[in-house]
Amino acid sequence: MLEKKSEEKQAKKLLENKNMRKKQALILFLNQISKEDVPLVGGKNASLGEMYSKLSRKGINVPFGFCLTSKAYFYYLKANGIDKKLKELFKDLNISDIKKLKQIGKEARNLILKADFPKDLEKKILKSYQKLNQFYQTKDLEVAVRSSATAEDLPSASFAGQHETYLNVKGEKELLLAIKKCFASLFNDRAIVYREEKGFSHFKVGLSVGVQKMVRSDLASSGVMFTLDTETGFDKVVLINSIFGVGEMIVKGRVVPDTFYVFKETLKENFRPIIVKNLGRKTRKYVFKKEGGLKEVKVPLKDQKRFSLEDDEVLTLAKWAMEIEKHYGRAQDIEWAKDGKEGKLYIVQSRPETVHSLKKRSFIYREYQIKTKKAPILTGIAVGDKIGEGRVHVIKDVSKISEFKKGEVLVTRMTDPDWVSIFPLASAIITQEGGPTCHAAIVSRELGIPCIVGVKDVLKVLKTGDYVTVDCTQGREGRIFLGKVDYKVKEYDLKKIPKLRTKIMLNVGVPETSFRLSFLPNDGVGLAREEFIIAQKIKIHPLALYHFRKLKNKKLKKKIEALTFGYKDKRKFYIDKLAEGIAQIAAAFYPKKVIVRFSDFKTNEYRNLIGGELFEEKEENPMIGWRGAARYYDEKFRPAFEMEIEAIKKVRDVFGLKNVAVMVPFCRTPEEGRKVLKILEEKGLKQGKDGLEVYVMCEIPSNVILVEKFLDIFDGMSIGSNDLTQLTLGIDRDNAKIAHIGNEKNEAVKEEIKKVIEVCRRRKKYLGICGDAPSSFPDFAQFLFDLKIPSMSLSPDAVLKIIATLISSSA
Numbered sequence: 001m002l003e004k005k006s007e008e009k010q011a012k013k014l015l016e017n018k019n020m021r022k023k024q025a026l027i028l029f030l031n032q033i034s035k036e037d038v039p040l041v042g043g044k045n046a047s048l049g050e051m052y053s054k055l056s057r058k059g060i061n062v063p064f065g066f067c068l069t070s071k072a073y074f075y076y077l078k079a080n081g082i083d084k085k086l087k088e089l090f091k092d093l094n095i096s097d098i099k100k101l102k103q104i105g106k107e108a109r110n111l112i113l114k115a116d117f118p119k120d121l122e123k124k125i126l127k128s129y130q131k132l133n134q135f136y137q138t139k140d141l142e143v144a145v146r147s148s149a150t151a152e153d154l155p156s157a158s159f160a161g162q163h164e165t166y167l168n169v170k171g172e173k174e175l176l177l178a179i180k181k182c183f184a185s186l187f188n189d190r191a192i193v194y195r196e197e198k199g200f201s202h203f204k205v206g207l208s209v210g211v212q213k214m215v216r217s218d219l220a221s222s223g224v225m226f227t228l229d230t231e232t233g234f235d236k237v238v239l240i241n242s243i244f245g246v247g248e249m250i251v252k253g254r255v256v257p258d259t260f261y262v263f264k265e266t267l268k269e270n271f272r273p274i275i276v277k278n279l280g281r282k283t284r285k286y287v288f289k290k291e292g293g294l295k296e297v298k299v300p301l302k303d304q305k306r307f308s309l310e311d312d313e314v315l316t317l318a319k320w321a322m323e324i325e326k327h328y329g330r331a332q333d334i335e336w337a338k339d340g341k342e343g344k345l346y347i348v349q350s351r352p353e354t355v356h357s358l359k360k361r362s363f364i365y366r367e368y369q370i371k372t373k374k375a376p377i378l379t380g381i382a383v384g385d386k387i388g389e390g391r392v393h394v395i396k397d398v399s400k401i402s403e404f405k406k407g408e409v410l411v412t413r414m415t416d417p418d419w420v421s422i423f424p425l426a427s428a429i430i431t432q433e434g435g436p437t438c439h440a441a442i443v444s445r446e447l448g449i450p451c452i453v454g455v456k457d458v459l460k461v462l463k464t465g466d467y468v469t470v471d472c473t474q475g476r477e478g479r480i481f482l483g484k485v486d487y488k489v490k491e492y493d494l495k496k497i498p499k500l501r502t503k504i505m506l507n508v509g510v511p512e513t514s515f516r517l518s519f520l521p522n523d524g525v526g527l528a529r530e531e532f533i534i535a536q537k538i539k540i541h542p543l544a545l546y547h548f549r550k551l552k553n554k555k556l557k558k559k560i561e562a563l564t565f566g567y568k569d570k571r572k573f574y575i576d577k578l579a580e581g582i583a584q585i586a587a588a589f590y591p592k593k594v595i596v597r598f599s600d601f602k603t604n605e606y607r608n609l610i611g612g613e614l615f616e617e618k619e620e621n622p623m624i625g626w627r628g629a630a631r632y633y634d635e636k637f638r639p640a641f642e643m644e645i646e647a648i649k650k651v652r653d654v655f656g657l658k659n660v661a662v663m664v665p666f667c668r669t670p671e672e673g674r675k676v677l678k679i680l681e682e683k684g685l686k687q688g689k690d691g692l693e694v695y696v697m698c699e700i701p702s703n704v705i706l707v708e709k710f711l712d713i714f715d716g717m718s719i720g721s722n723d724l725t726q727l728t729l730g731i732d733r734d735n736a737k738i739a740h741i742g743n744e745k746n747e748a749v750k751e752e753i754k755k756v757i758e759v760c761r762r763r764k765k766y767l768g769i770c771g772d773a774p775s776s777f778p779d780f781a782q783f784l785f786d787l788k789i790p791s792m793s794l795s796p797d798a799v800l801k802i803i804a805t806l807i808s809s810s811a
Helices: 002-024 035-054 070-079 082-092 098-113 119-135 172-187 189-198 311-328 398-403 417-425 439-447 511-517 530-538 542-546 554-563 570-589 603-607 638-654 670-682 701-705 707-713 721-729 736-741 747-762 778-786 796-810
Strands: 027-029 065-068 143-149 165-169 207-213 221-226 237-244 258-263 274-278 284-288 294-298 332-339 344-352 364-370 378-383 387-394 409-412 428-431 451-453 467-474 477-482 487-493 503-508 525-529 594-597 660-664 694-698 716-719 766-769 791-794
Touching: 002 035, 027 035, 027 119, 035 065, 035 070, 035 143, 035 207, 035 311, 035 344, 065 119, 065 143, 070 082, 070 119, 070 172, 070 207, 082 098, 098 172, 098 189, 098 398, 119 172, 119 207, 143 172, 165 172, 172 189, 172 207, 189 417, 221 311, 237 311, 258 311, 258 570, 274 311, 274 570, 311 332, 311 344, 364 467, 378 439, 378 467, 387 428, 398 417, 409 417, 417 439, 428 439, 428 467, 439 451, 451 467, 451 477, 503 511, 503 796, 511 530, 511 570, 525 530, 525 570, 525 791, 530 570, 542 554, 542 570, 542 638, 570 594, 570 638, 638 660, 638 670, 660 670, 670 694, 670 707, 694 701, 694 707, 701 707, 701 721, 701 747, 707 716, 707 747, 716 747, 721 747, 747 766, 747 778, 778 791, 778 796, 791 796
Parallel strands: 387 409, 409 428, 428 451, 503 525, 503 791, 525 594, 594 660, 660 694, 694 716, 716 766, 766 791
Antiparallel strands: 027 065, 065 207, 143 165, 143 207, 221 237, 221 332, 237 258, 258 274, 284 294, 332 344, 364 487, 378 451, 378 477, 387 467, 467 477
16 A cells, blocks of 8 residues: 555656656647646647647647747747846837837847847757658758747637748748747737737746648648637537638638538538538639748639639538537637648647637627618628728728727728737728638627628728718628618517417528527527528529520620639539528528428519529519419429429438428419429428428418318418418509508408418417518517417517517416
């Protein structure tokens, strides 16, 4: 027993000695570093060491390297007497005085750059570099030299982009210079401001420098990924941004990257759920210069037309992201790169996500609402979901930022970390270039500032002094209005909302809003409209895509080519984009039911799509014309319907989103219903298979009169109160002259609805209502509730209002 205690004591002492030696080390290799070593090597390098040591065994590739510890940094300062000079220099610091700030920053950096390495430290650096060369069996290995501050990449402060990174550094001389530059970057103007704002000491924060093998992404691709949606905080997806060449181009916002969303829940089940796949505008890229460093070159047109990642690579990265998130136990912001020589993917950085993951789960839901018929003068990529307004201040060069005033709207080509001091002053930010993860987007997101990036020609259109309203409430599309546009902000306390006996579902059309809407109290989606996806994401008549090669109009073909950039098979474009739109909604509400209605455009609406006039005749009354089920089995339109079926199959079978049910609109007779069900089965979408439910809209008096017969073949119904009202009362709902005659609250309509509720409840079939009536009229919602309708599908802006009405009535 005494012998065992002695062994334990000896082992403990050895560990303490090892830790003591580690704390005093000037240089450590990644396999010696863990996440506990932030005080020694900073957040960035501690994370790299942790991943190299713990996650490489799980197949996650991390380039090997070594780190100069913060001890080395402080040793460098002390050996040159810089530490005392810095304290003297910073006595006069006032970050509000930008001129003084710049002067102090420049002097601090010069002190570090002009000093010499202590001989023993220089020797250790070069010896470590030689070991790294031996590890990779090469000479003068190209390395990435990255700064990692001891107060960086913490859960409470990201410090992202505050300090410098030097890529493609070759040889001993260039390595030593790059390390000095990293040390000096601790006193970049932006880093000084950030430390002051976050309350960190300028003299206690140390800087570690990581030296890693350089991944040859200049020959392939690179990018960033997040383990949640950066706009909404929706945490069931991995967001991946990708470009050709070295990843610095994304941070600088010089290009719009390819964007991928991967759904975590079904990825775990080995499905392939790339639910969003958008081709970016990758016109430029960074590649290696022979002598070291980077140069910017043009991306060939053939590469611009293709994605910078294969689907298998997207899925691999998403799996790695989930593994890293699981390891750290929180959402992550990850940098990755693909080596073009080896064909291998690498993780080159992972840090805590510092915007949404820091927020305590708030039960206050804030909704910005803007109502205007005014057309925006410009559009771009929205960041966040807020609205901002103010006078435009165009600043084309960072040297002019001291002219910017609080409350103005910053308009510029793009931003980088040197602009950070201006952000807290801005009411909104607009950039001409950049994507969702460029510098302007990242910082605006963190600070909660409305921002629109990638706004083409904004510098030509907007002038200093213009008054604008910046709207980020419409999903991914950001809108800029000239002048003041009225809007309001509503606050809802979600904590106080109890469950009701009637399920409250949502009507959702725009996929880009679905992640945000999923935070509302809901029991799923009672109506997901394909029309919005087709009109906004696809824009082209399905038959124009199906018959593309036969089209004779060259101008039309050119227009379609521009919109289907990167797709040779135009039919596949339709299927993919429709599937992605549906999947985004289905993933947002998974595993709750999402009912997708097949297309219900009327003839005049189909004509408005690009190429539509070639396939659609003019009808006197499209409202009761060739629409809904009648189209699907028509030989002329059937190819388009079969593409819709392919899209649903992709959502359910490839993406694994089995929570999707389908619904047939405007089905006039049971015979029509049988024809549609037969086509579905022939094309592999069989009712009942893998739990597939097929519903029918109840929106024609015949659906009510023959309700029993419709329920014999369908799994349930959803009441379309708008069409049911106009067809029951003989009112054209587009004709304002006769609108006064009646609405959904008419007694005849209510009697029809009462009958359908009674029959569906008796036969234990699904029943909901997706028309506007319960959203528009609280008393109508009360009428349905009193009849014990199983579910109501409401417009998102009416959900909380109607729930409140129903709660108060049943209290």
